Amino acid sequence: MSRSARAVTVLSIIRDCLDALLHPSARYDALTRARHRAFMAPRLLGSLVALAAFPVYLAMRGAPTALEVAAFAWLIAPILLSWFLSRTGRYEGAHILSALALAGLVMMVAVTTGGIESFAAVWLIVVPLEAALSASRRVVVFASALALSCGALLIALGHFHLLPAAEPDTALHGVLVGAGVASATLYAAGLALSAESLARTSVSLLNVEEDRYRLLARNMSDVISRHNRNGAVEFISPAAETMLGTPGARLTGHGLFDRVHVADRPAYLTALSDAARGSEQRSVEFRLRRDAARGQNASADFIWVEMRCRPLEQASSEAEVVAVMRDITDRKIQEQALELARTAAEQADASKTRFLATMSHELRTPLNAIIGFSEMIVHEEAMMLDATRRKEYAQLINDSGQHLLSVVNGILDMSKMETGNFEISPEPFAPRAALLHCCNLLALKARDNGVDLITRAAEDLPVMNGDPRAFKQIALNLITNAIKFTERGGSVTVSAAVEGARLMLCVTDTGVGIAAEDLARIGDPFFQAGKTYQRKHEGTGLGLSIVKGLVALHNGEMNVQSTVGEGTTVTVALPLDFVPVLSPSNNVATLVPAQRAESQDQAHQVKKRAQAN
Numbered sequence: 001m002s003r004s005a006r007a008v009t010v011l012s013i014i015r016d017c018l019d020a021l022l023h024p025s026a027r028y029d030a031l032t033r034a035r036h037r038a039f040m041a042p043r044l045l046g047s048l049v050a051l052a053a054f055p056v057y058l059a060m061r062g063a064p065t066a067l068e069v070a071a072f073a074w075l076i077a078p079i080l081l082s083w084f085l086s087r088t089g090r091y092e093g094a095h096i097l098s099a100l101a102l103a104g105l106v107m108m109v110a111v112t113t114g115g116i117e118s119f120a121a122v123w124l125i126v127v128p129l130e131a132a133l134s135a136s137r138r139v140v141v142f143a144s145a146l147a148l149s150c151g152a153l154l155i156a157l158g159h160f161h162l163l164p165a166a167e168p169d170t171a172l173h174g175v176l177v178g179a180g181v182a183s184a185t186l187y188a189a190g191l192a193l194s195a196e197s198l199a200r201t202s203v204s205l206l207n208v209e210e211d212r213y214r215l216l217a218r219n220m221s222d223v224i225s226r227h228n229r230n231g232a233v234e235f236i237s238p239a240a241e242t243m244l245g246t247p248g249a250r251l252t253g254h255g256l257f258d259r260v261h262v263a264d265r266p267a268y269l270t271a272l273s274d275a276a277r278g279s280e281q282r283s284v285e286f287r288l289r290r291d292a293a294r295g296q297n298a299s300a301d302f303i304w305v306e307m308r309c310r311p312l313e314q315a316s317s318e319a320e321v322v323a324v325m326r327d328i329t330d331r332k333i334q335e336q337a338l339e340l341a342r343t344a345a346e347q348a349d350a351s352k353t354r355f356l357a358t359m360s361h362e363l364r365t366p367l368n369a370i371i372g373f374s375e376m377i378v379h380e381e382a383m384m385l386d387a388t389r390r391k392e393y394a395q396l397i398n399d400s401g402q403h404l405l406s407v408v409n410g411i412l413d414m415s416k417m418e419t420g421n422f423e424i425s426p427e428p429f430a431p432r433a434a435l436l437h438c439c440n441l442l443a444l445k446a447r448d449n450g451v452d453l454i455t456r457a458a459e460d461l462p463v464m465n466g467d468p469r470a471f472k473q474i475a476l477n478l479i480t481n482a483i484k485f486t487e488r489g490g491s492v493t494v495s496a497a498v499e500g501a502r503l504m505l506c507v508t509d510t511g512v513g514i515a516a517e518d519l520a521r522i523g524d525p526f527f528q529a530g531k532t533y534q535r536k537h538e539g540t541g542l543g544l545s546i547v548k549g550l551v552a553l554h555n556g557e558m559n560v561q562s563t564v565g566e567g568t569t570v571t572v573a574l575p576l577d578f579v580p581v582l583s584p585s586n587n588v589a590t591l592v593p594a595q596r597a598e599s600q601d602q603a604h605q606v607k608k609r610a611q612a613n
Contacts, residue, residue, distance in 0.1 A: 023089030
């Protein structure tokens with residue numbers, strides 16, 4: 001084994017022995033452990049070396065004096081001090097006792113060897129130097145005052161000739177002074193090395209802590225920032241570049257504030273200000289502008305960020321603030337999607353309530369008429385009904401039954417379209433003839449309501465391919481609605497024209513119109529514009545829903561424009577040459593592709609709205 005390896009082994013053994021003597025309170029902190037070792041090691045080793053040299057001194061000196069015996073006996077004090085620190089862990093108290101022990105030994109030797117001129121007096125300088133290792137200002141002040149007091153006492157005793165007379169031996173005195181200076185210098189050098197070792201340990205531990213926190217800051221997905229009292233950023237972790245797409249250097253100062261959405265800046269500054277003045281944690285959500293990635297031409301967008309901030313120094317009245325920011329854009333999108341779903345569920349519940357209220361009226365009215373007039377016919381003898389009256393009642397029963405059948409058929413048609421089982425049979429037909437037929441059927445109803453029904457269909461309309469029954473149902477529902485909601489003296493205009501490869505069917509009325517908040521929901525099943533208790537017209541709210549479904553089945557479009565009090569215009573665009581999308585299982589045209597596209601579009605709109613807001 002080499003000498004260096006042996007030295008390392010010996011040092012390791014000594015360190016292990018010292019660690020075994022440490023107080024439990026000092027074993028879990030590296031710096032405290034190093035200080036306790038630095039206190040005990042020189043005292044134990046020095047005392048052991050001095051005690052081991054005592055027999056050699058006796059052999060060279062001869063019989064010792066009482067003073068020499070007391071001085072060597074006093075060397076047991078450092079061992080007792082090490083035991084005191086090992087048992088109690090009171091580091092400052094051990095240094096105070098050490099200063100008293102060293103000053104007492106110096107005074108005992110100096111008093112009997114010439115006072116302030118003694119070779120031992122130079123050791124008073126070592127007292128405050130030794131106390132410097134305590135890292136306590138109170139201990140250093142005490143040791144300095146103690147050394148000065150001892151020096152002043154030696155001067156006073158010599159001035160008043162209170163010191164015992166010493167034998168003049170110039171040669172021996174010079175040797176003792178040299179030995180005192182050399183020993184004091186060596187001890188001071190040992191203290192300096194101990195101080196340097198403690199400083200190096202402290203710096204090493206500080207570097208380890210800094211590396212640890214730097215590693216955490218660099219690898220955390222959350223952004224850590226430190227703000228001064230006016231909110232300016234003094235430090236921001238590298239994760240900001242990943243979150244915002246810009247170097248952290250551009251976010252220092254007021255760079256981060258400039259990226260906060262204008263509407264969220266007051267909340268952002270308020271959270272920082274409250275955190276700086278208080279001791280509690282503050283939390284705020286706001287939007288931050290994020291730059292587009294390199295190579296992309298997309299403009300910068302905003303992300304949602306949650307920031308939790310708290311004061312860095314709670315003792316001061318207004319301290320710096322440390323904040324942790326996290327990207328919560330996905331959570332915001334989910335919250336908005338849930339809000340939209342909740343709103344849709346509430347609307348569906350309201351639609352169900354309106355539907356039940358409406359259907360209660362729509363079903364009971366014809367059923368009551370059927371039951372009532374049929375009972376009257378059953379008891380015709382008691383009521384003495386003539387043939388004319390029976391015929392009238394029978395016609396009323398038939399009309400009520402037809403109305404009830406139309407309501408049930410509308411519900412069934414809507415259910416089929418929603419489940420994708422509505423059958424359409426495309427074939428060539430003349431749209432002008434079908435439209436005129438519908439207008440002729442409703443001409444009497446328009447005349448009874450005092451509404452002018454105007455038809456404008458070009459004679460050269462081409463033959464189109466589609467389901468003629470569905471086309472007539474679209475036209476009848478649109479024209480019926482227009483007549484129903486047009487006041488007496490108004491007009492309903494039905495026009496048809498060709499634009500490109502599509503037939504444009506337009507129904508315009510001068511009726512009551514539709515409010516803007518209801519316009520977006522026109523075409524929803526069982527939805528009726530206006531509040532149920534305010535409506536003056538009968539209906540289930542399925543007319544436009546069926547129209548919307550039939551138009552979608554023909555790959556067409558429906559557009560509604562309306563102004564309250566001025567009228568409504570419904571425009572339907574149908575392809576002249578319709579090719580149905582058939583289901584492979586039942587060869588039935590379905591709404592599945594359209595519904596899927598609409599769902600995807602809604603999801604896209606939710607994401608865009610969340611980022612824009």
